[in-house]
Amino acid sequence: MMKITVIGCGYVGLVTAACLADFGHTVTGVDIDPAKIALLKKGTSPIYEKDLTPLITANIQRKRLFFQTSLESSIKDAEVVFIAVGTPSLRSGAADMEQVMAVAAGLAKYIKDYKVIVNKSTVPIGAGKQVRKIIQDRLGADIEFDVVSNPEFLREGYAVKDFKEPDRVVIGTDSPQAQRVMARVYEELIKKGIPYIQTNLESAELIKYASNAFLATKITFINEIANLCEAVGAEISTVARCMGLDTRIGPQFLAAGPGYGGSCFPKDTRALAHIGRTSGVPLTIVETVITANEEQKARMVRKIEDAVGSLQGKTLGLLGLAFKPGTDDLRESPAITIINKLLADDALIKAYDPQAMKEAEKVFGKTISYCVDPYTAAEGAEALVIITDWEEFRSLDFPQLRKVMASPTLIDLRNLFTPDEIKKHGFRYKSVGRG
Ligand code: NAD
Numbered sequence: 001m002m003k004i005t006v007i008g009c010g011y012v013g014l015v016t017a018a019c020l021a022d023f024g025h026t027v028t029g030v031d032i033d034p035a036k037i038a039l040l041k042k043g044t045s046p047i048y049e050k051d052l053t054p055l056i057t058a059n060i061q062r063k064r065l066f067f068q069t070s071l072e073s074s075i076k077d078a079e080v081v082f083i084a085v086g087t088p089s090l091r092s093g094a095a096d097m098e099q100v101m102a103v104a105a106g107l108a109k110y111i112k113d114y115k116v117i118v119n120k121s122t123v124p125i126g127a128g129k130q131v132r133k134i135i136q137d138r139l140g141a142d143i144e145f146d147v148v149s150n151p152e153f154l155r156e157g158y159a160v161k162d163f164k165e166p167d168r169v170v171i172g173t174d175s176p177q178a179q180r181v182m183a184r185v186y187e188e189l190i191k192k193g194i195p196y197i198q199t200n201l202e203s204a205e206l207i208k209y210a211s212n213a214f215l216a217t218k219i220t221f222i223n224e225i226a227n228l229c230e231a232v233g234a235e236i237s238t239v240a241r242c243m244g245l246d247t248r249i250g251p252q253f254l255a256a257g258p259g260y261g262g263s264c265f266p267k268d269t270r271a272l273a274h275i276g277r278t279s280g281v282p283l284t285i286v287e288t289v290i291t292a293n294e295e296q297k298a299r300m301v302r303k304i305e306d307a308v309g310s311l312q313g314k315t316l317g318l319l320g321l322a323f324k325p326g327t328d329d330l331r332e333s334p335a336i337t338i339i340n341k342l343l344a345d346d347a348l349i350k351a352y353d354p355q356a357m358k359e360a361e362k363v364f365g366k367t368i369s370y371c372v373d374p375y376t377a378a379e380g381a382e383a384l385v386i387i388t389d390w391e392e393f394r395s396l397d398f399p400q401l402r403k404v405m406a407s408p409t410l411i412d413l414r415n416l417f418t419p420d421e422i423k424k425h426g427f428r429y430k431s432v433g434r435g
Contacts, residue, residue, distance in 0.1 A: 013084030157326025172204020226256030226433025236433025320388025
């Protein structure tokens with residue numbers, strides 16, 4: 001078993017650290033945020049993610065998982081160092097490499113013997129070589145090290161499962177020594193027969209962006225088909241289901257809705273489009289997907305307006321704020337764009353999310369009201385809008401909602417229900433892509 005350091009204990013770093021410790025490695029998670037490290041040392045996860053907390057506490061108890069703020073002492077004994085810091089968007093759309101480069105500069109100060117530096121952050125093509133150069137320039141030729149790209153494909157809400165049972169593991173490096181080390185890191189997954197692909201740095205870096213952009217395209221495609229359904233009298237659920245039954249297409253990512261969001265798709269599509277532009281190979285499909293996704297969110301606001309008339313002074317109940325169920329992550333959630341547009345039109349927002357209320361307060365402050373359940377959010381509302389498809393919203397008590405709402409209108413931006421079942425309850429119903 002190996003000694004591993006993971007730098008950055010955000011969504012990806014924390015899941016990586018906890019799962020690698022669970023595979024039997026001794027792992028130290030490092031973060032510059034002392035509050036996060038203090039929580040983690042107590043076994044408390046700073047994020048809501050199914051199955052993560054028990055994994056953290058169990059491996060802390062087994063003395064295989066440690067957390068600290070000091071990079072220097074974490075590097076000394078580590079054979080492998082994962083970089084899992086953020087790569088947010090710059091104004092140009094390019095990925096901001098500041099955090100990754102700061103870590104590279106820090107590593108250069110402390111490396112004293114052979115290490116494998118593994119980039120798990122999603123980075124532009126060529127970033128691995130840049131990391132190598134920063135470290136090499138400071139270290140000189142005496143100390144050997146390798147830089148590997150090992151992109152992460154986990155889905156928030158299923159992060160632990162996805163790390164332990166991934167569709168594939170991608171390892172990008174030309175170094176046979178680094179390949180041998182990485183095969184030991186992922187021995188557990190290789191033994192299970194998980195597809196394990198070794199390629200060069202550049203291909204590994206591109207695989208991540210290409211995969212995310214393709215998924216974002218699939219979502220955007222079905223959203224545009226849903227909009228067409230509304231115009232021509234077709235029904236998106238049936239159209240999508242029958243498309244998905246074609247094994248060449250597949251059923252996933254064909255649920256029409258308010259547009260993609262989250263910590264990855266928006267920034268990764270922008271970054272890939274930027275890479276295309278600067279490489280002289282414009283990625284016109286990706287560029288269009290980005291624009292169409294923005295329009296989809298704006299379209300949702302128009303849908304709400306169509307249902308309630310002028311928004312000024314109207315109370316709206318909103319269900320779901322996280323960018324998808326199973327997480328408290330609000331990064332680039334469609335809910336943010338939709339709420340900001342509704343607030344700009346002077347609507348009064350009462351919101352409920354099963355997990356993301358604390359995160360929502362950081363984003364919206366006192367501009368919206370935070371409710372303890374769907375029924376409190378619905379109280380006095382002219383319409384109830386479902387933005388995130390949390391499972392618990394499927395069992396809403398409609399007679400109870402009718403009693404407390406000013407007007408029984410449901411705007412279901414995730415198509416959780418069918419028009420027939422909602423109309424039975426005496427509600428006006430609007431959804432996405434039902435002509
Ligand atoms: P995050 O913002 O949740 O976490 C980043 C962490 O790095 C933070 O805790 C921050 O304090 C820490 N950090 C920043 N600079 C540091 C430094 N110099 N030393 C130590 N710690 C430092 O980000 P995330 O969502 O975990 O994403 C990390 C990377 O993984 C990104 O490139 C992202 O695109 C990629 N990714 C994310 C997901 C996802 O679902 N969130 C999935 C696949 C890939």
